Amino acid sequence: MTKSSYDVVLLPGDGTGPEVIREAEKVLHALQESSSSKLSLSTVNGGAQYYQGHGVEFEPGGRERVERADAILLGAVGWPGIVRPDGNIAGYELVLGLRFGLDLYANIRPCKLYPGVVHKIGREFKEVWKPGNVNMVIFRENTEGLYAPAHGELTRGGQTEVALDTRIITQKGAERIIRRAMEFARKRPRGAPEDGVRRVTCVDKSNVLRGCQFFRETFLRIAKEFPELETDFAYVDAFGQWVVRTPEHFNVVVTTNMFGDIVTDLASVIQGGMGFAAGGNVGDRHAMFEPVHGSAPKHAGKNEVNPFATFEATRMMLEWLGERFDDSGLLEDARRLERAVADVLVSGKARTYDQGGTVSTSGAGDVVAGAIRHTA
Ligand code: IPM
Ligand code: MN
DSSP: OOOSSEEEEEEEESTTHHHHHHHHHHHHHHHHTTOSSOEEEEEOOBSHHHHHHHSSSBOTTHHHHHHHOSEEEEEEOOOTTOBOTTSSBTTGGGTHHHHHHTTOOEEEEEEEOOTTOOOOSSSSOOOOSOGGGOEEEEEEEOSSBTTSSOEEEEEETTEEEEEEEOOBOOHHHHHHHHHHHHHHHHHOSSOOTTTOOOEEEEEEOTTTOHHHHHHHHHHHHHHTTOTTSEEEEEEHHHHHHHHHHOGGGOSEEEEOHHHHHHHHHHHHGGGTSGGGOEEEEEOSSOEEEEESSOOOGGGTTSSOSOOHHHHHHHHHHHHHHHHHTTOHHHHHHHHHHHHHHHHHHHHTTTOOGGGTOOOOHHHHHHHHHHHHHHTO
16 A cells, blocks of 8 residues: 655645745655655646636646645635636635545544644733643535535526525535544544543534534434444534633534534634644545635735644645555654644744744744754
8 A cells, every 4th residue: 555655736826825835845855854755746836826827727737636646735725806707716626626526525624722832812922721621623524515516696687686505414425524523533542631531522503404403413323333432512603602611622523514614713713823723625535735724815925924734734644645555654754743843832933923923934944844853
């Protein structure tokens, strides 16, 4: 199963995407200097700004290269003022297009507060939670729900009168995300910070929505295959307050697409902000990893955004590749990256503006690359 070289495609995309992907490349090069596994990195141009110049979202042959890759690392897409005539966001093909096209049905988003990082509630940098109290992983369904391409509008005489988005929950879609979350909870070294219990929380709105009742019924049925796990339930509105008040209760969380989109941005606040929030879009054969923050036009070109979300996305990519191809070298690289990141964060030597520091994006990348070399 192990390969002599893994084909990793970088998709920098728009805005701050290229700035953070450059730092990911830097840390990957540092890891490669003393790794037993070989990565072959290449870049595919694309995104909203590319679309503006070329009328297509991928460079020629780019989509095929992405589809053939062993893993994909995405920066960010989207740029104000660039629209597609079909109403989709410009950059659609790189994010939603690949999620559907490669069937990346699990959007896996860890929410962990590292020692040395402060949460983002209010404007003061005060610690509220012990870092160890925030350590959950949110599984967001990624190929259906409100994102299903079942949209439409009624236009009469050039006037839009009705716009429609249909929320689709399928048995296949619900089953596979729930099973994936439970398999992950079973393998996780620890349970919830509060009590160590291997708890899987189903976040839905089953007091109102039929699709959510179906999702919860499916959750209860699949849970029978995992007697060692504790099942737990939260309506999405209540989860919004509990995740902030008592994050230590949560271990693994599973939810539908749109709710997952919203609650992962909310939860990022307790892990230090969007500068730390990373996600893996994972299917059975393909996977794409990304920082969740987006292209952040306001910060683009200033070399100031926090690259740690991209380092976490990179770590997740190495871990996924290592597991998929049974390659212990890649798993070791993932652990080395995690240790370097944890050491740097606790040292406070790479604090970007969002954490009250003055270190630049590339400066933070230099510090992490240095820490990797130091511990090689
Ligand atoms: C995310 C983003 C995307 C989403 C956008 C860019 C389409 O917000 O990855 O969370 O809505 O899923
Ligand atoms: Mn989002």
